Amino acid sequence: MWLERxxxxxxGYRVQVxxxxxxxxxxxxxxxxxxxxxxxWRSTNDLTPPACVEWLGKLGAAGLSGATMRNRMSxxxxxxxxxxxxxxxxxxPLREVQTPKVRMSDKGAGARAFTRxxxxxxxxxxxxxxxxxxxxxxxxxxRSTLYHTLFETGLRYGEAMGLRVCDVDLAGRVIxxxxxxxxxxxxxxxxxxxxxxxxxxxxxxxxxxxxxxFLRVSHRTLVRDMKRAGIPREVAGQAGQWHCFRKGIVTxxxxxxxxxxxxxxxxxxASAKTTLDHYYQLxxxxxxxxxxxxxx
Numbered sequence: 001m002w003l004e005r006x007x008x009x010x011x012g013y014r015v016q017v018x019x020x021x022x023x024x025x026x027x028x029x030x031x032x033x034x035x036x037x038x039x040x041w042r043s044t045n046d047l048t049p050p051a052c053v054e055w056l057g058k059l060g061a062a063g064l065s066g067a068t069m070r071n072r073m074s075x076x077x078x079x080x081x082x083x084x085x086x087x088x089x090x091x092x093p094l095r096e097v098q099t100p101k102v103r104m105s106d107k108g109a110g111a112r113a114f115t116r117x118x119x120x121x122x123x124x125x126x127x128x129x130x131x132x133x134x135x136x137x138x139x140x141x142x143r144s145t146l147y148h149t150l151f152e153t154g155l156r157y158g159e160a161m162g163l164r165v166c167d168v169d170l171a172g173r174v175i176x177x178x179x180x181x182x183x184x185x186x187x188x189x190x191x192x193x194x195x196x197x198x199x200x201x202x203x204x205x206x207x208x209x210x211x212x213x214f215l216r217v218s219h220r221t222l223v224r225d226m227k228r229a230g231i232p233r234e235v236a237g238q239a240g241q242w243h244c245f246r247k248g249i250v251t252x253x254x255x256x257x258x259x260x261x262x263x264x265x266x267x268x269x270a271s272a273k274t275t276l277d278h279y280y281q282l283x284x285x286x287x288x289x290x291x292x293x294x295x296x
Contacts, residue, residue, distance in 0.1 A: 001043060001044045001083075001088050002042065002043050002044075003032075003036050003041060003042060003043060003044060003046075006044055006079070006083070006088075007029050007032055007033060007036075007079075008029070009086075010029070010032075010079050010082050011025050011026065011028070011029045013082060014028070014078075018216070019139070019215045019216075020215075020216050021216065021218050021221075024218055028075040028078070031072050031075045031076075032075055032076060032079060035055055035072070035076065038055065038058065039051060039054070039055050039058075044083055044088060044089070047076065047079070047080065047094065048093070049093050049094060049096060049097050052073065052076060052094060052097045053097060053098075056069050056073060056097075056099065056100070059072065060100065066099070066100035069099055069100055070099040070100070073094075073097060073099045076094055076097075077092070077094045077095060077097070080092040080093070080094035080095070110238050110239070111238060111239065111240075111241045111242075111243035111244045111247055112235055112236070112238035112239070112240065112244055112247065112281065113244060113247040113248040113250070113251040113252075113279075113281040114151065114231075114240075114244040114245055114247070114248035115248065115252070116151075116248075116252055118229070118231050118248075119147060119148075119151045119245070119248065121229040121230065121231065122147050122225055122226060122229045122231060123144045123147050123148055124229070125225045125226075125228040125229035126143035126144040126147055126225050127141070127144045128228070129143070129224075129225065129228065130142070130143060130144060139215055140201070140204055140205065141200070141201055141204065142201075142214065142215045142217065143217055143221065143225065145197055145198065145200075145201040145214070146160060146214050146217055147225075147245070148193075148194060148197050149194060149197070149198065149214075150242070150245035150246070151245045151248055151249050152190065152191060152193070152194040152249065153175060153188055153190055153194065153249075154188075154245075154246045154249045154250065154266060154267050154268075155175075155177065155188075155246070156180075156242075156243070156246060157242035157243070158179060159177050159179055159180055160213075160214055161179075161212070161214060161216060162177075162178055162179030162212075163175065163177075163178075163212065163213040163214065164178070164209070164210045164211065164212060164213065165202060165207045165208055165209055165210070165211050165213055166209055166210055167213075168198060168202070168213060170195050170198065170199050170202075173189060173190050173191070173192065173195045174187050174188070174189055174190065175187065175188050175190055177268075180268065184268075186268050188266065188268070198213070201213075219241065219242065222240070222241070222242065223240065226240050246267070246279070247279050247281060249266075250263055250266075250267050250275060250279040250280060251279065251280055251281050253266070254275075254280050260272050260275065260276070263275055267279065
């Protein structure tokens with residue numbers, strides 16, 4: 001298949017079938033077009049692992065960071081996955097292409113923990129946008145439902161995007177996490193409030209079977225909603241991002257006296273050390289409040 005035809009078809013599939021953000025899909029197509037122009041790729045047969053490795057080498061020589069190269073290669077891999085789905089390829093060999101490791105200096109600020117109040121304000125800001133903005137109205141209560149679910153369940157963003165309707169047992173109030181980091185397929189309980197929010201969203205969209213539960217929401221949209229909610233993008237060198245929901249629920253439970261082993265189980269961590277050292281964020285105010293009246 002010629003790339004001049006394949007790229008627009010791939011972009012159309014992402015927008016119309018996957019319902020991804022058109023602006024981000026156009027950016028992804030631009031990455032592929034730029035790579036094809038640089039490497040003189042004409043057809044999908046030119047998208048081979050050696051050719052992609054050579055392309056990444058040229059990007060590295062041009063001074064691009066490891067994070068940027070990984071980002072751009074992900075667009076090429078996604079196109080390879082689509083070529084398998086449409087029957088152009090039997091398998092996607094681009095999955096095996098190794099991208100550079102991301103240096104710590106390229107990662108930027110780590111994620112902080114959202115507070116319960118911040119998440120409530122974020123959900124309300126999303127609801128206002130969903131009811132007033134023409135573009136957001138087309139997708140219904142997608143953002144507010146996603147924010148609610150991420151905080152209440154501690155799901156990672158990728159895990160939430162991998163959820164299918166058949167993975168959600170609303171009657172039993174359980175979610176089966178298929179695309180989890182460890183590949184265990186854990187089942188996690190959900191509260192009645194989360195079950196009601198998910199039930200309303202699934203019914204509103206008419207989702208069934210293996211339909212994805214959530215539409216993709218860009219990081220840019222999250223940042224916009226944070227601004228509308230009056231939530232600072234960065235606090236003490238730590239940024240607002242998708243992982244803030246997961247860190248937030250761990251911190252919320254532990255600050256409110258939940259048992260450490262219970263929170264470890266809910267977060268699906270192999271070790272309680274991970275829960276305490278990397279997820280629990282105890283601020284200075286809480287420490288001062290604890291020791292304010294002394295021990296005696």
